[in-house]
Amino acid sequence: MPTPRFATLIEMLEARARHAGGRSAFRFGGRDYTFAKVWESAERFAGCLMEHGLRPGDRAVLVLPNGAEFFTAFYGAQRAGVVAVPIFPGSGAERVLALADLCGARAIVVASGASASMRERLAGQTPAANLTVLEVADSDGCSSEAGFPGVEHGDLCYIQYTSGSTGDPKGVRITHAMALANVEQLIAGMAITADEVFVSWLPVHHDMGLVLKTMVPFFLGARLVLLPASLTHVRRWLEAIERHRATFTAAPDFAYRLCLRRIKNPADFDLSSLRVALNAAEPVRRRTVEDFHAAFGLEGVMVPGYGLAEATVGVSMWPPGTPIEVDDRGFVSVGRAFPEIDVAIVRDGERVSVGEVGEIVIRGPANTAGYYRNPRATGELFWRDEFLRTGDLGYLDADRDLFVVGREKNIIIHGGRNVAPREVEEIVDRVPFVRRSAAVGIDRGRLEGEQVYVFAEVRGKPAEDELRAMAVGIVRDVHGALGFRPGRVVLVRPRAIPLTDNGKLRHRALRERYLDASLRQQGRILFPDY
Amino acid sequence: MTTDDVEIDDIRSLVCVQLGLARVVDEDHLVSDLGAESADVVNLIAAVEDKYGIEIAEDEIPDIHTVRDLYERVRGRR
Known part of the structure; x- marks a missing residue:
């Protein structure tokens, strides 16, 4: 791996704020938020966490929907050396507490105005001692002049909870090094430039929405138009693509299928600015790709991809601009692995031959080292110590194109x-x-x-x-x-x-x-x- | 059972079961009043299809907004 441009996400954001502070980091709800503003709010929030006694390495659970407050809290946590634990913002109180308990959180961070109801919802529960509920606005009066701790390349950055086959949520540990490695892989593998215009409704608490759709544009200083994480009005996604002349969007297959159903007159939309509409996080259907291209008059734009939280997020993608490959059973190839990622197929503990189906295992710099406080699950995570077991079944063809054909577990x-x-x-x-x-x-x-x-x-x-x-x-x-x-x-x-x-x-x-x-x-x- | 015999009460009850609600009224909008997501609407349609042995095409789904719309569709009035 070449020397990283930034050692930490904090360095990345600070560099943006210093050299391009007036530039929009993202647009949300019709408003642009500049890098300077994001940095300033993050520093204030970091000060707030520190005033509440959080120390480097402590965990803060973020229960925040898409919007400016998420970034304030996420990067604020980084600035204070606190490990962010972003979770699904629609989680019930019991789940929030269960996750807070699992990671031994010191704080639960909720949207401004939401702490009363969260405290009320938590009242019937028994939260651990010294667990505070904060709202992002609590940082309004806080100082950003605090002496912030040093944060290192290999420090834990966030924990992503994911469901294992047994249902015990498992916290994937991601360091600054891993997040930045994957950001650079995504940029190289997808040929992303600073001129890209991102439109995304993907939830920012989750791997693809967080890393691909916010860290990558921040890293490059590319334009990002962020939407609420809802598909109730799928038109708004397409309208945003058209209005902002988006070049890059990403979603699971079902979201594209939803467009095909809901949009009666696709010809009303001009999506010709799109270079990439990544289709990932769900099995990719050939029909979706073909129908979407046909309906919106596009070609080579929808590309299947593959990834998982244990590898930060992105593992492989079909090259944009080229026709997709479908095998004789109808499985769509998710392309070749990104740079520095080695994919192998394993069965009964041994590699299998080309074309044979087995468990997909991967090796790369963005792989997690294991689950947080869960040595048992961590022990089962690797094959020959260095390959991450994905739990997905697939095969590699003679060109090393990956096909995902199923799951080993009941997920x-x-x-x-x-x-x-x-x-x-x-x-x-x-x-x-x-x-x-x-x-x-x-x-x-x-x-x-x-x-x-x-x-x-x-x-x-x-x-x-x-x-x-x-x-x-x-x-x-x-x-x-x-x-x-x-x-x-x-x-x-x-x-x-x-x-x-x-x-x-x-x-x-x-x-x-x-x-x-x-x-x-x-x-x-x-x-x-x- | 032919769909002529369907009472709106049957449809209300089906909506309640699918969406986890104690009661609904006929003019309730599935999405904005009852909080249904797109998957919920489609699962509701699937339940109606299974119950009455009818088929509702993909392109009809966007026209079904309220509990009453669904009832009218089942009765074949739409």
Whole structure:
């Protein structure tokens, strides 16, 4: 790896603020925020964290949606040497606390005006001692003249919680060195320049939205138009691309499928400025790429990519401007690995030959060294000590183009987000009258892709209206805790969920029995009647 | 069951179950009033399709805004 241009993200932002302070770091909600402004707010927030007793290496959980306050808090934490732990801002109080507890956080940072409700939501819980709830605006009166600690290249920068197969959230440790290594790989691998115009609605708390869509433009001083992380109004994304003459956007496959459905007259949009519309974080469908190009009159713009939080984010991408490659089973290639990344395919502990399917393992400077405070999961993360095990199945063709064909574990990919069955099951199992539950991913071929179907075994003989109330309660609880609703809740008789001999849920068998209607035919389904 | 027999109450109940709500009214907008995400709307459509054995095409979905719209669509009035 060549000598990095910046040793830390702090150095990067400070350099931008010093040499191009008047320039827009990002635009959000119709307003431009300059690098000088971002730097100044970050320093003030750093001062605030320090005034509240946070020391270098302490963790601060950030519960912040897309917007200026996220950057204030994220870079403020860096300035104070505090490790940022950005999480899904729609998380319920219980989840926020659980993650805060897992990483031993000293602070939970929420949006201005949100601390009262967060404190209220936390009131019924039992937060660890010396855990403070801060809002970003608390830093308004703070000094930015504090003596800030030195931050090193190899220091921990942030922790990204991700769902493992068992559902225990695992905190991927990312250092400044890893984040910057991946930023440079993405820039080199995607031929990104300072002239690029980024438009992004991806959530900034999460790897692709955070690293590719905010750190990369900050690094280069490229223009960034940030949107709220919602696809309720998908038109606004396309309108922003057109209005700002965006050259680079990124989203999971389902978001592009949503455009194809919602936009009745694609000819109304001029997306010709786009150089790259990266399609990643979810299995890429050939139809999406072809239909999107056809609908918007584009060619070679939508490129499949592959990555994971354990490798900071980006691993590979299909080269823009060239037709995608689809194999005879319909799998779309996610291209070749970025510079300095070595991809191998492994089965039963050994490398397999070209074209053979196995687990994808990768080696590179942006790989995490392991999970935070989780030696057991860290111990299972590597193959031959230096290759990261992705848990994804795939193969390399003769040109070393990577194809991802499936997952080794039961992870459900819901809207670009990994959902572990157990995360859902733990919530559902606590609902009264539920004996046991299982969550599986079911893809009905609809545009939204895989959805989380919840199966719950019910005790006793509840009446129809009681069953309905139970289903409503399950949806409400899952939504409250995880921020999404199940695709369907199916209430079943005791022992309808198949188990292994040692009592583990057999998710795959359950999915099959539901899809081939055998569960229904055997009278195992109590609710609903469809 | 033919879709002529569908009562709006059945549709309300289906919406409640899909979205995790105790009650809804017919004029509730699925997205702005009830907070449905695009995936929720599609799962709701899938539930209606399964329940009544009908098919709702992709390009009809954007026209279904309220609980009543969904009912009208199931009754074949749209």
